[in-house]
Amino acid sequence: MEKAPKHKLYPLAETLFIEQGMTCTAIAEKIGVTETTLSKWRNLMEWDAKRDKIQSTPAKIRELLLTEMKSVSEGNKAKIDADALSKINKALSYLEGKVSLSVVISVFMEFDNWMAEVDPAEAVKLTVFHKQFINYRAEQDSLK
Template sequence: MALTNQKKRSIAERLIIEDGKTGEYVSDFLDISSQTVSRWRKGRKGEKTWDERRTENLSAPHKIKELLQKQLELVASGEKATIDADSLSKISKVLQDVSSKVSTQVVLSVLEEFDNWFSEIDPEKALEITKIHRAFLIYKATLE
């Protein structure tokens, strides 16, 4: 069964953004032209380009943690780390700082989900709790 262009685009998007593959690799892998891959990488109107999203993905805390874990595995197996110790220490510190903070957007999403769920259980109490949640979100936003 042949893949549709939409399915190929979806696979190409994942390969480039999440797996860090090159346009040439994707072109060969999916048997599509490099021009098609290039056009797709630009993103749809109003969207970020795949390259911008790839940069965001690679700098995400979970990706940094993966990199650090690979370095630790190298050292644990008696090999030399490919990142110098000072840099590794600095990255570890940043990762720890980033991991210990939760963004207002994440808090907002969780509280909205909770409020919607709780409103089905006790609508009157949910109104009170929602007011408290809003006050907390405003407080949290002022800290950022």
């Protein structure tokens, strides 16, 4: 592999591409380096291979999606293909044999509503455990 370019913005550009998942177009707009230069760096320094290694973990995918969601909610243009990442994340969760937290919450809500009609006192007791489990799962999911 070649030696990294000495340009003062090279480290920033590399980080934005590899770790933040930004496109060369978005990086060019953000830091003022031409797309041509970024493409040269990308090919010369094998940014795509580096990005693949870093961004292929479920935890990183979730982190990227959350960061992108925050950015878009602040009125910024999307920098990554969040739809594709979301689909990949869903597939990974499926392969892990684990349902998403939103599904767990939905099932618990439906069960709690049903249980409230059948035995209100027992429903109250179970709801406490459901909330504890949801908090536990949220914490576990954030660690991945």
